[in-house]
Every structure is written in structure tokens, then in C-alpha cells.
Amino acid sequence: xxxxxxxxxxxxxxxxxxxxxxxxxxxxxxxxxxxxxxxxxxxxxxxxxxxxxxxxxxxxxxxxxxxxxxxxxxxxxxxxxxxxxxxxxxxxxxxxxxxxxxxxxxxxxxxxxxxxxxxxxxxxxxxxxxxxxxxxxxxxxxxxxxxxxxxxxxxxxxxxxxxxxxxxxxxxxxxxxxxxxxxxxxxxxxxxxxxxxxxxxxxxxxxxxxxxxxxxxxxxxxxxxxxxxxxxxxxxxxxxxxxxxxxxxxxxxxxxxxxxxxxxxxxxxxx
Amino acid sequence: xxxxxxxxxxxxxxxxxxxxxxxxxxxxxxxxxxxxxxxxxxxxxxxxxxxxxxxxxxxxxxxxxxxxxxxxxxxxxxxxxxxxxxxxxxxxxxxxxxxxxxxxxxxxxxxxxxxxxxxxxxxxxxxxxxxxxxxxxxxxxxxxxxxxxxxxxxxxxxxxxxxxxxxxxxxxxxxxxxxxxxxxxxxxxxxxxxxxxxxxxxxxxxxxxxxxxxxxxxxx
Numbered sequence: 001x002x003x004x005x006x007x008x009x010x011x012x013x014x015x016x017x018x019x020x021x022x023x024x025x026x027x028x029x030x031x032x033x034x035x036x037x038x039x040x041x042x043x044x045x046x047x048x049x050x051x052x053x054x055x056x057x058x059x060x061x062x063x064x065x066x067x068x069x070x071x072x073x074x075x076x077x078x079x080x081x082x083x084x085x086x087x088x089x090x091x092x093x094x095x096x097x098x099x100x101x102x103x104x105x106x107x108x109x110x111x112x113x114x115x116x117x118x119x120x121x122x123x124x125x126x127x128x129x130x131x132x133x134x135x136x137x138x139x140x141x142x143x144x145x146x147x148x149x150x151x152x153x154x155x156x157x158x159x160x161x162x163x164x165x166x167x168x169x170x171x172x173x174x175x176x177x178x179x180x181x182x183x184x185x186x187x188x189x190x191x192x193x194x195x196x197x198x199x200x201x202x203x204x205x206x207x208x209x210x211x212x213x214x215x216x217x218x219x220x221x222x223x224x225x226x227x228x229x230x231x232x233x234x235x236x237x238x239x240x241x242x243x244x245x246x247x248x249x250x251x252x253x254x255x256x257x258x259x260x261x262x263x264x265x266x267x268x269x270x271x
Numbered sequence: 272x273x274x275x276x277x278x279x280x281x282x283x284x285x286x287x288x289x290x291x292x293x294x295x296x297x298x299x300x301x302x303x304x305x306x307x308x309x310x311x312x313x314x315x316x317x318x319x320x321x322x323x324x325x326x327x328x329x330x331x332x333x334x335x336x337x338x339x340x341x342x343x344x345x346x347x348x349x350x351x352x353x354x355x356x357x358x359x360x361x362x363x364x365x366x367x368x369x370x371x372x373x374x375x376x377x378x379x380x381x382x383x384x385x386x387x388x389x390x391x392x393x394x395x396x397x398x399x400x401x402x403x404x405x406x407x408x409x410x411x412x413x414x415x416x417x418x419x420x421x422x423x424x425x426x427x428x429x430x431x432x433x434x435x436x437x438x439x440x441x442x443x444x445x446x447x448x449x450x451x452x453x454x455x456x457x458x459x460x461x462x463x464x465x466x467x468x469x470x471x472x473x474x475x476x477x478x479x480x481x482x483x484x485x486x487x488x489x490x491x
Contacts, residue, residue, distance in 0.1 A: 003448055004406045004425065046474070051406055077301050082427060082472050102297045104472065127330050129402060129429045186402060186429075217404050240405065270406040270425040 004268045005234045006051040006241035007255055008219065009248045012058045013038050013068055013087075021071050025249045035249040042075045045248065048255040050081065051270060054107065054189075054219075054243060057087030064088075069101040076102025084132055086189075090114075092121050099126060107132040107189050110162050113169060113176070116183060123184025132219075133180040134189040136161045137173045137206050146172040147213075149205045158206050165193035173206070174213050181214045188218050189243075195223030199247070202229055207237035219243055226253055227261035234267050282309035284323040284488035289347070289363075290314045291340040299328050299360065302471035306481035308488070316346035324488030325350050327465075329362030333373040333392065333432070336362045337382045344385065351387050356487050357463045358417075364456065364465025365392045365434060373432050387463045388456055390436035399449045402431045407446045407454075407468075409476075415443045415457050417464055419483050424476040426454070426468035433467060 016022040016034070023035045035041075042053055053075070057068040065088060072085055085098050086107030098106050112118050112133055122131045137158040145157025158173035177188055190210050192203035200223060207220045217240040220233045224244035233239045247253050259269045286308040288296055296312050303310045303326065311318055319325050327347065329336050340347070350357050359367045366384045371392035384392075395401050406425040411418050421444075433452040436442060443464065444455035457464035470477035470484075 002407070003403065003428075006405050073297075076298055080298070080302055080305075080471055080477055081474050099295050100297070102295065104295070104298070127332070129330060129404070187404065215400050216402075217400060240400070 002268050004270045007258055008052045008054055008241050008243045009045045009050050010054040010243050010245040011038050011041055012056045013071055014058050015064055021067050025246045038071050039074045042079050046079045049259055050255050052082045054084045060088055072101040072103050086134060092125055095122050105130045105132050107134045109134040113160060119180055119183035119185055128184045128186035131185050132187045132189050133185040135173050136165055136191045136193055138165055138193040147174040149209050151205050161193055174209055177210050178213050181216050187216055188214055190218060190220055192222040198223050199225030202233040204237045207233055207239050211238040227258040230258060231262060231265055283307040284485050285309045286324045287318050287322040288312045288326045288328060296328060299471040302481050306478060306485045308485045319346055319350050323491055324356040327359040327363035333365055333371040334382050336366055337384055347385055351463045354462050358484050359465030361469055364467055367465050368392055368434055371432060388436050388441050388458050392432040392434050394432050397449050402429055403448045404429045409444045409454055411444045412442050416487050417483050418443060420479055426473040426476055428468045430467055
């Protein structure tokens with residue numbers, strides 16, 4: 001009996017040709033395939049035992065933002081588990097609007113990197129429990145980092161990126177994670193540009209390093225190819241929650257199956 | 272996982288959700304409606320008196336919560352006095368107690384809660400990750416209509432402090448987070464109670480608890 005590890009499906013919300021919310025899933029941001037209606041997906045995942053949802057607005061447009069808030073309202077009215085919403089959040093007004101729509105937490109990436117005070121402002125206005133700081137980390141094997149880990153015999157540091165990895169910042173992920181926590185972040189959401197869409201497992205050295213520098217819960221993301229990857233990120237890297245998208249969207253594994261696998265191996269999960 | 276019960280067509284009880292300027296009230300409102308209540312979100316004390324039950328929601332810090340709710344203090348005490356069910360959720364539950372270490376940590380004098388369930392709220396201090404965030408199990412310690420049909424299920428928690436009632440009999444359920452702590456508390460009369468977790472975010476288990484609450488209200 002203990003706090004369980006959380007299994008979180010991630011739903012990237014885009015607009016279809018008619019401007020309706022739609023979920024597309026791709027590999028390395030390419031080959032996007034239509035996978036469903038976000039509200040219907042949320043209901044199905046809830047039935048399958050999802051512990052929480054992450055919704056990301058990937059449209060980065062004003063229309064997308066409005067549509068996203070509608071999706072959040074619809075999901076919050078139907079599904080009684082925690083919802084985290086991210087994408088394009090840059091001000092306390094954005095946070096307020098998103099929470100009002102029914103989100104329990106907001107996930108902030110670029111908005112916090114560009115103006116770190118946003119973390120303090122959000123935490124003091126709405127409480128740390130609803131401020132999730134998300135990092136899109138990229139491995140770098142050069143001399144410019146602050147904190148190094150060894151990966152396959154090479155010295156590596158992790159850089160915070162923007163725009164889905166297309167733009168570097170020079171900021172060390174471990175420095176930023178500790179700073180975000182001290183500014184009031186209640187949770188850290190760790191994505192890996194190197195692992196995104198690969199399905200060959202989470203970035204374990206990255207996740208472990210972040211878990212070592214913060215006390216707040218860590219959600220591992222990017223690279224999950226199946227239940228065994230979840231097992232590794234919980235037992236080897238110490239993550240509190242594992243996030244996955246495509247393995248659930250394409251029904252390769254159900255959430256229920258993933259939880260059974262973990263339960264059989266002694267990982268505490270909510271069945 | 273079973274299917275979420277569809278919304279009852281007829282309201283079983285009228286419930287007020289106290290609006291004292293904190294947090295998202297949408298989920299708790301929708302959860303109560305799903306459980307069969309007719310819900311009004313208000314800070315009008317006259318509505319508290321007329322309702323079959325009152326919910327004190329809450330997220331955030333103890334001091335801020337108590338200070339925001341302070342203008343309603345006498346009215347909330349009157350609800351408890353009149354035997355109307357008063358249900359505190361998360362911070363709302365902590366506010367039913369007398370005081371909190373959270374108030375003291377700010378370097379100012381402790382702020383007083385409603386003192387309906389005498390006791391204090393203390394911070395996790397056994398090396399756990401704080402906040403305690405996620406799904407954890409409820410172990411029912413004694414009977415109370417709020418936990419009808421519940422034992423061993425998981426509920427969703429987000430908190431850094433936990434309630435320690437002076438009277439051990441106030442503990443209805445406990446949860447284990449590297450230490451056992453009270454996750455549901457109730458007063459001796461049984462009409463004032465609270466959950467440290469968020470029933471409105473605890474899936475089927477949470478809806479069952481909200482349904483139990485609405486039935487308690489309907490019986491009044």
C-alpha cells in the first residue's frame with residue numbers, strides 16, 4: 001500500500017480541415033495520422049484505467065486555443081480524473097483561463113523559459129500543485145553544459161530546447177529544473193527530443209538526473225514503446241509517472257494491460 | 272473499471288458549494304451534479320441555510336484559505352450547529368480543524384481554522400516527496416455514511432500537510448504515504464466531515480463518495 005505510479009496518456013490536440021478538434025499522432029513530428037476525437041479518446045482511456053490526462057494544444061494558434069478550452073470543458077464535465085493542459089501558455093491570464101475551463105494543472109514550456117517569473121506568479125496565484133514545468137531536453141556531447149552524466153562512455157549534458165527541439169537555449173535542464181522547483185513548480189514534465197517517437201524507451205539517464213535534483217514529482221515522457229519501458233523508467237530512473245501517446249492511441253497496448261504488467265512485477269499501480 | 276453512472280434525472284438534494292474565491296469549482300460542481308445534487312455556487316449565507324448540504328472546497332495555502340473564508344466563518348459554524356452536513360474537501364477539510372503548521376511557517380502567528388474538528392494540520396516530514404501527489408489507497412477505520420461501499424479503493428491526492436485530529440475517533444479512513452495519515456475525518460455528531468483527497472478527481476471511487484454525500488444530505 002503506497003502511492004501508486006501514474007500512467008498518463010498524452011493527447012495532442014490539433015484542428016482538422018473543418019476546424020474541429022482532432023488528434024493526430026506521428027513519429028518525430030512527421031507522418032501524422034488521424035487517430036480520433038479528443039473527448040471520445042479521453043472517455044475510452046478513463047475506462048481503461050488512465051490515472052490522469054495530459055492535453056497539448058499543438059496548433060499554437062488563437063483558434064486552436066479556443067478549441068482546446070472547449071475540449072477541456074467537455075472532458076472535465078465527463079471524466080473525473082486530473083487533467084493537465086499545455087501548449088502556448090505564457091501569462092497568468094492564460095493559466096487562469098485554462099484552470100477555469102476545468103484543467104487541474106497547466107504545463108508550461110517556453111513561456112517559463114522566456115520569463116521565469118511566470119512560475120512564481122502562477123504558483124502564488126493558483127498554488128504550486130497546478131504549475132507543471134515541462135522541458136524538451138536534448139542530449140549534447142560538448143563542453144558547454146553545467147552538469148554531465150555518462151552515456152555509453154561519453155560525457156553528456158542536457159539542453160532545454162524550444163519549438164519542439166528546433167531551437168536551442170543553452171540552458172542546462174538540471175539547472176532549470178532546480179530553479180523551476182525553487183520558483184514554485186509543483187511537478188516536472190520531462191520530454192526528450194532524442195527519444196521522441198522512437199519507441200525505444202525513455203531517456204533513463206535524463207529522467208534519473210532530473211529526479212536526483214528535484215523533490216517534486218517527475219513525469220517521464222518520450223520514447224515509450226511498451227509496458228517494459230514504463231517498468232524501467234519507474235524502477236531504474238525513479239519517475240513518479242510515465243506518459244505515452246502512440247502506444248495507447250494505436251492500441252498496441254491498453255492502459256489496463258500496461259498496469260497488469262507493472263503490478264505483476266511489483267510496481268504499485270491503481271488497478 | 273465500471274462505467275460512470277448516468278446522471279439521475281431528478282435531483283436528490285440541494286447542495287451549496289461555498290465560493291470564497293479559490294480554485295476551480297467546475298469539477299466539484301459537475302461531480303456533485305453527476306451524483307444527483309442540485310448545485311449552487313455561492314458565498315451567500317442565506318443559501319447555506321436553505322441548502323440540504325454545504326461543500327467547502329479548496330486548493331492552495333491554509334492561511335489564504337482561512338483568510339478568504341473568514342467573512343463566512345460564523346455562517347459556516349451555524350451550518351455545523353444546525354446539523355446540516357458540511358463537507359470539506361482538501362484544503363476545505365484542513366480548514367475544519369483548529370490550526371495548521373502552514374500558517375506558522377510564514378513566520379507569522381498561527382491562523383485559526385473553524386475548529387469544528389479539534390486538531391492541527393502538519394507537514395509531511397519523513398523524507399517523502401512533497402507534495403503527496405497522485406493515487407493512494409483508502410483504509411476505512413470506522414463506519415460513516417460517507418464511506419458506505421468504500422474500502423481499499425484509490426483516491427487522488429495533492430497536498431503537503433495532513434490533518435491530525437486531537438481525538439483519534441475523528442479518523443474515518445487512513446492512507447499510507449511512508450506514514451499513516453488521516454485521509455477522511457468527521458466530527459462526533461457525524462455532520463461535519465472532510466476528505467484530504469479530491470473526490471471530484473478520484474474517478475468512480477470519488478463519484479461513489481459524492482453520491483454518499485448527496486444521500487446524507489437527502490436524509491436530513
